[in-house]
Amino acid sequence: MTFFHKHIITGPIHSRRLGISLGVNLLPVTEKLCNYDCVYCECGWDTRWEADPSELPSPQEVEESLRTALQKLKDQGTRPDSITFSGNGEPTLHPDFPRIARLTAACAKEYFPQNPPLVTVISNATRIGNPEVVDALSHCTKVLLKLDAGTPEMYARINQLQKGFKLGAYQVDDTPEVYYGQLLRNLENYPHPFTMQTLLFRGEHEGKPIDNTSGAEWEAYVERVKRIRPAGIMLYGLDRETPAKALVKLSKEELESHASVLRSLGLENVQAFF
Ligand code: SF4
Structure with missing residues (x-):
């Protein structure tokens, strides 16, 4: 079943990676809008590739909804x-996003001054070539940036970049190979500490095998990690129903075994979430 955020603010829910998490959805509440169409996306398949920014919640609407939710939680x-x-x-x-990230960080401190909640961004990292986005992310306390593949071929199969996607002035206008190269460079040059997030799984989609867990593909991923050297890595397995039906969830032992390989590179903060 597709999992949609039906409001600007959702939850709080208990997240396996983040604990008690209050969700902020800056996209439409009725459908997915993304420059990727990941085969495992809990929101299902993309239904359209173009939108006007006026369809998205304004900073004022986000702030109002966030303040209402935080006040309610504080009262409880x-x-x-x-x-x-x-x-x-x-x-x-x-x-x-830059303005909304700043106002969210300010609200976290205002409502819980003694111990502000983390402000976390779960991002596919496609926008970290933009200095304004990088600056905005520096106001967030936890930045999770996605890298699911060690090669452009597996990147194209897993993340399915939506060539032609358009939202305001932003558009996807080049091939997955070009975007993958940019993604790697931007991750390597990212100026602040961040956590890399990688979903490990196997399966097939449209007759093509998908596997970022073994052989040359896993070795290529490890080489990418060695160059990027993120402050932390979150490896995780499939959790909810996926739009591509022939995907296989890794066992807890397999996830832990992959985490051990990354720890052996001298990376201290590698976590596996089953
Ligand atoms: S990056 Fe992938 S998983 Fe995340 S919303 Fe977009 S399509 Fe879904």
Whole structure:
């Protein structure tokens, strides 16, 4: 079953990676809008590739909804562990993401001054070539950037870049190979500490095998990690129903075994979430 965020603010829910998480959705509440169409996306397949920014919540609407939710939680004596940008697509595609990230960080401190919740961004990292987005992310306390593949071929199969996608001035106008090269360069040159997030799984889609867990593909991924050297890595397995039906969830032992390989590179903060 497709999992949609039906409002700007959702939850809080208990997240396996973030604890008590209050979700912030900057995309439409009725459908997914993303420059990727990942085969495992819990929001299902993309239904369209073009939208006008006026269809997205304004900074004022986000702030109002966020303040209402935070006040309610505060009145209940509940402090969320994280205010989390995720939602029905890639949050950094919102043209006002920089302003919204700053106001969210300010609200976290205002409502819980003694121990502000983390402000987390779960991002596919396609916008970290934009200095304004990088600056906005520096106001967030936890930045999770996606890298699912060690080669452009597996990247194209898993993440399915939507060539032709358009949202305001932003558009996807080149091939997956070009975008994958940019993604690697931007991750290598990212100026702040971040956590890399990687979903490990096997299966097939449209007759083509998908496997980022073994052989040359896994070795290529490890080589990418050696160059990027993120502050942390979150490896995780499939959790919800996926739009591509022939995908296989890794066992806890397999995930842990892959995490051990990455730890052996001298990376201290490698976590596996089953
Ligand atoms: S980047 Fe995230 S929202 Fe976009 S298709 Fe992939 S999983 Fe879905």
